[in-house]
Amino acid sequence: MSETEYPALRRDGTIAAKSGKCQTGETKLLDEARKRTTEFQARLRDAGIDVAVMTDEASIAYLAGFWGYLSVEFGRPTFLVVRPDAEPVVITPAMESEMVAAMTWVSAVETWEDAGENRWEQVLGRVLGETPGRIAVERHVLPAIVRNWFDDQLPDTRSGLGDAAPILGAMRMIKSPGEIAVMRQAGQIAGAMMQAAEGALGEGVPEYEAALAVIEAGTRAAAGFLTSRGWEAFISPMIHNLQIMQSGRDTSMVHRRASVKKLAIGDPVYFCFCNMAQFKGYKLGFDRMFFVHEVSDRAARVQQAAVDAQAAAIGAIRPGVMAQDVAAAADAVYAERGFATGYRTGRSIGMSYLEAPELKAGDTTILQPGMTFAVDGGISLDGALGGRIGDSVVVTDAGCAFLTEYERGILVAG
Numbered sequence: 540m541s542e543t544e545y546p547a548l549r550r551d552g553t554i555a556a557k558s559g560k561c562q563t564g565e566t567k568l569l570d571e572a573r574k575r576t577t578e579f580q581a582r583l584r585d586a587g588i589d590v591a592v593m594t595d596e597a598s599i600a601y602l603a604g605f606w607g608y609l610s611v612e613f614g615r616p617t618f619l620v621v622r623p624d625a626e627p628v629v630i631t632p633a634m635e636s637e638m639v640a641a642m643t644w645v646s647a648v649e650t651w652e653d654a655g656e657n658r659w660e661q662v663l664g665r666v667l668g669e670t671p672g673r674i675a676v677e678r679h680v681l682p683a684i685v686r687n688w689f690d691d692q693l694p695d696t697r698s699g700l701g702d703a704a705p706i707l708g709a710m711r712m713i714k715s716p717g718e719i720a721v722m723r724q725a726g727q728i729a730g731a732m733m734q735a736a737e738g739a740l741g742e743g744v745p746e747y748e749a750a751l752a753v754i755e756a757g758t759r760a761a762a763g764f765l766t767s768r769g770w771e772a773f774i775s776p777m778i779h780n781l782q783i784m785q786s787g788r789d790t791s792m793v794h795r796r797a798s799v800k801k802l803a804i805g806d807p808v809y810f811c812f813c814n815m816a817q818f819k820g821y822k823l824g825f826d827r828m829f830f831v832h833e834v835s836d837r838a839a840r841v842q843q844a845a846v847d848a849q850a851a852a853i854g855a856i857r858p859g860v861m862a863q864d865v866a867a868a869a870d871a872v873y874a875e876r877g878f879a880t881g882y883r884t885g886r887s888i889g890m891s892y893l894e895a896p897e898l899k900a901g902d903t904t905i906l907q908p909g910m911t912f913a914v915d916g917g918i919s920l921d922g923a924l925g926g927r928i929g930d931s932v933v934v935t936d937a938g939c940a941f942l943t944e945y946e947r948g949i950l951v952a953g
Contacts, residue, residue: 676703724764862906
């Protein structure tokens with residue numbers, strides 16, 4: 540198939556089968572997605588599940604290698620239907636089908652329309668059949684409209700749908716070398732964003748101007764990793780979402796967004812890229828606090844405590860350690876400095892913003908090489924200021940390695 544050829548949409552609403560490759564050639568990530576699906580099918584078989592109906596866009600991307608831009612918030616769900624012993628089936632809105640078919644390795648793509656006799660409800664029913672057997676879904680993220688459909692159309696499921704989330708979650712916990720390579724690229728993009736953030740700071744600069752600099756720098760950095768060929772042609776370099784940013788006394792408001800407020804000398808300025816540092820579907824955590832021209836002694840003490848708590852947590856990360864013990868290492872620093880925090884110390888990252896396990900009290904998951912985490916140091920003094928730092932790391936055989944790189948400490952800018 541040439542670079543400009545796309546799978547044909549049949550008149551019956553299905554997509555013509557592809558000739559074995561996606562556009563000019565299957566990428567390594569698509570090949571990994573295919574292999575992951577094969578493993579997922581084996582795990583479904585071992586669990587006695589006859590069919591899994593996946594609705595979470597991150598899970599679909601992990602297995603099928605594509606994502607759309609119409610979500611259930613618009614009343615337009617996409618499904619990946621996986622049986623242990625059959626080819627998977629994608630069900631997607633007709634208007635998305637050309638792009639979806641060009642991105643995924645899955646050959647069977649069923650389409651649906653907003654009205655008439657080919658709505659998603661009818662298509663899903665046809666794909667599942669009259670006797671689908673034991674069905675599993677991702678319970679914690681199953682859209683209400685889909686749950687209601689199961690209750691109405693398959694009343695036997697009211698007593699309980701199986702849960703495919705733990706099965707897939709166990710697979711997603713350990714990242715492959717290919718996934719880690721993409722996350723390292725995301726880290727380089729995030730580093731360019733942070734450099735632009737620091738460079739934009741100065742007395743009298745509105746917060747939104749710094750946010751604009753972040754978006755531009757990240758977009759240009761991401762574009763440098765992409766080509767206009769094959770699967771990558773559908774990957775946008777654009778950095779998006781509202782920038783999490785606060786300055787001055789507002790740094791105690793952890794997730795406030797950039798505003799028209801102008802920076803003043805001595806202001807702490809916090810940038811969080813947790814909703815923006817992402818590339819090819821993989822999401823990182825990355826945070827830094829800067830001070831405009833100068834820093835007060837109090838602000839420096841608070842920020843240093845956050846930096847040291849994060850360092851203690853990262854120093855505790857290695858194979859064989861329980862997740863909660865990493866959090867305990869950070870909490871010991873907070874306590875020694877006279878602070879208490881209700882934050883978790885970190886979260887597993889990947890194709891979702893939050894995966895398992897979490898670095899917090901009560902999570903006894905044993906860390907293994909290939910796990911990836913966002914690890915934070917965070918203190919809030921309500922109405923006064925905050926201290927924050929965050930990085931992404933990957934667990935290695937000997938400890939951990941950073942996926943994000945930027946100076947750590949008391950950072951004075953402007």
